[in-house]
Amino acid sequence: MNGFLEKFQKKDGTEGFVHEVAAVCVLAGKILLQNGAETFRVEDTMNRIANSYAVHDAQSFVTPTGIIFSIENHDVTQLIRISERGTNLRKVTQVNTLSRKVAQGEVNLTELQRLLVHIDRSTTAYPDWLQILAAAIASSCFLLMFLGKWQDLLPAFIAGGAGQGGMIYFHKLVKVKFFSEFMSSIVIGLIALASVKIGIGFEINKIIIGAVMPLVPGVPITNAIRDIMAGDLVSGLSKSAEAMLTAFAVGIGVTAALVLD
Structure with missing residues (x-):
């Protein structure tokens, strides 16, 4: 060397x-x-x-x-x-x-x-269809992890995939991260409501929770804590604010869907 x-x-x-x-x-x-x-x-x-x-x-x-x-x-x-x-x-x-x-x-x-x-x-590591499929499968698994019913697997699968698809679509449409998260959360909420109304879903809360988990800012939250512990306060606090805004956008989107009902 x-x-x-x-x-x-x-x-x-x-x-x-x-x-x-x-x-x-x-x-x-x-x-x-x-x-x-x-x-x-x-x-x-x-x-x-x-x-x-x-x-x-x-x-x-x-x-x-x-x-x-x-x-x-x-x-x-x-x-x-x-x-x-x-x-x-x-x-x-x-x-x-x-x-x-x-x-x-x-x-x-x-x-x-x-x-x-x-x-x-290099382009995105995985194609859009694979990201949507992965989000749908993950949503179903999160539903079971939160003690949801097996009958709600299909609604959670559909809502989670549609939410990820909406996230990708709206981000391409408007280059504002929080807007795409807000709109995809509305999509998830509306699909959960529709599934319960037509009888293929039973617990709307578990369906929504499972479907929004792929949108939760896990990496930003982890990095924010890591930066604050390392003394990088500017980065840590700004990443914390970004993570909170993301969580806020997801929560408001789901709430908007429920209010629209």
């Missing part, structure tokens, strides 16, 4: 190389932050990549909406704004694997940049 770093120091010990390292670090941080990684992981990954290429004294500041990366003793500062965030743990794992290979001296800077661009441009 030392020989690897010395090779880069001798060959590319220029300001241009430092700028390239900074750009690659920010790209890695951007992928992690956009796909559900906690703040500490984003900052640690960027710093480790910089140190692996013998670019020391790197400083990073990460919030849920932006990344600032700077290298002391060099005229290098990178700033990027994060406008969309989601959960794609596959991309997080891929970037983590790459960072470990970089630390072991197995990947050069050019190859790392190429691989990160490929990860960043």
